[in-house]
Every structure is written in C-alpha cells, then in structure tokens.
Amino acid sequence: MRLHVSVKGKRVAHLYRQAHDYALRYIEAAGFSDADRADTARQVIGRSELLADPDKGN
Helix, strand or coil: CCCHHHHHCCEEEEEEECCCCCEEEECHHHHHHHCCCCCCEEECCCCCCCCHCCCCCC
C-alpha cells in the first residue's frame, strides 16, 4: 500500500510500508526549502491503530 500526498496538485510525499512500520518520504522536487532528499529520507513516523493489520489483532 502506498499513499501519495499532494499539495496544490504537486506530489510532495509518499507514505508507504517499510517492514512492520510505516515511513513517510518527502520529495525534494516539490520545492520546499527544508525538504529531505528523496533518495535518503526514510523517516519512520510510527504505528497507528488505523494502519494496523486487522488479521493480526494489533
């Protein structure tokens, strides 16, 4: 599963599953001065009950 984040029609980030956690990756080309580089940004934002696998009983 991958969620694309867009602001004013421009894709700025991806939320994706990385092993057992979810990670958010910012896209430098979006034009933000403080954006992380897309090839090195792997900031784990933690787990959420909304994202838990219902079959595993998380």
